[in-house]
Amino acid sequence: MSTVATDLQKSVQDAAANLYVSALKDIPQDLRDALAAARDRETSTPGKRVLEVIHRNVSIADEQKNLVCQDTGIAVYHCNVGEHFPLHPARIYEALRDGTERATIDHPLRSNAVHTITRENTGANIGYRLPIVHWEFIPDWDGLDVKCVPKGSGSENMSFLKMCIPADGVKGIKQFVLESIVGAGGKPCPPGIVGVGIGGSADYAMHLAKEAIMRPIGTRNGDPLVAQLEDELYGLLNETGIGPMGLGGDVTVLQCHIEHADTHMTLNPVAVNYQCWAARRASAHIGPDGSIDYDREF
Ligand code: SF4
Structure with missing residues (x-):
């Protein structure tokens, strides 16, 4: 039996696809500030040089709208699911997996997922129990917060x-x-x-x-x-x-x-x-009507 994606499920999928790519390209401001402060206070010559290179790396990624690191990681998500959010977590998971796959194919991104014994590639950054999702359930709430944290090996x-x-x-x-x-x-x-x-x-x-x-x-x-x-x-x-x-x-x-x-x-x-220094992270809030807000960090 095939399942039909609802509009809300499509919104979660869109959010996941956007979050995975934007996390890989546009590192958060708090990380930028911490890296800049590190560069200012480092006193060793090799250490300063490394932090300068990291700074240039981030600037080039910004200018070229490209990835900050080639390792696209495994997609790890954290979800805060409101008790009254009108999409079951089974469908949320499906949407996160489909969004991860879509982002990997459309960008395209390096696909890192392999079978843990055969080491054969299992798809576009998806596989058995991939992506990984951490869940938290929030009483008396109808929203969904999704945070994507690609994790390099x-x-x-x-x-x-x-x-x-x-x-x-x-x-x-x-x-x-x-x-x-x-x-x-x-x-x-x-x-x-x-x-x-x-x-x-x-x-x-x-x-x-x-x-x-x-x-x-x-x-x-x-x-x-x-x-x-x-x-x-x-x-x-x-x-x-x-x-x-x-x-x-x-x-x-x-x-x-x-x-x-x-x-x-x-x-x-x-x-x-x-x-690692490329502590990539991107968040979105999805309302019960399917609206997506990418500016709400949690
Ligand atoms: S550990 Fe981080 S910075 Fe180093 S290669 Fe992996 S993703 Fe890139």
Whole structure:
């Protein structure tokens, strides 16, 4: 039995297609500001040179309306779905997948999706369980927010999980984050955003780490204890001297964001998910009537 796309489903598909391409070409203002500030405060010669090259890269992408990096990543979406939004999440997923495919073919974009065993290409950046969607359901609301975060492999390969024990405490969390980023060196194309997920379970901690890299740069966790840990880790990570692209310098990370969840009394999971300097991100709000607003960041 074939399904018929509704107008609303078509709007979500249009939004996904636009978001995927615009995220890859037009990096957000907060990232531009953070990269400019990094260039101003970096003191090492190789570090300054790297940040100058990044700046030129972004300017050329703007002028030529082209991609900021050749790695179009895997398309990751975050959706806030209102309780009264009149399209079922199964159809929202279908629309996100179809929009991703359409953008990849129409642009065209490099298609990165492969079967995880055979390594054969599975289509236009779609495949079994691709794209990846994080869901949140919002009571008493009739809207849909969609955020697209294309995730390059260079930074995604630098993802780490440790099941610390409660006795390791916050010290263990800090130590693991520092060890992970020092071990990663220049591989994830620094300086970027270090996303940290703490609490929950093993899988949920990694989910939270990915949520953390999706936030606008420099936003702080609503829990003051976690926000303090974000500040501390941001300072410590920039004392490692890894620097831009791992060539040494003052700016190793643009920010450290942490998302947390309560956990079992004998668990203390810590997950790290790195986002490279090209921390691409684009959002849209879709109303129940299918109207799309691309200027509403969430
Ligand atoms: S890690 Fe980021 S900047 Fe580096 S190649 Fe991949 S997408 Fe590009």
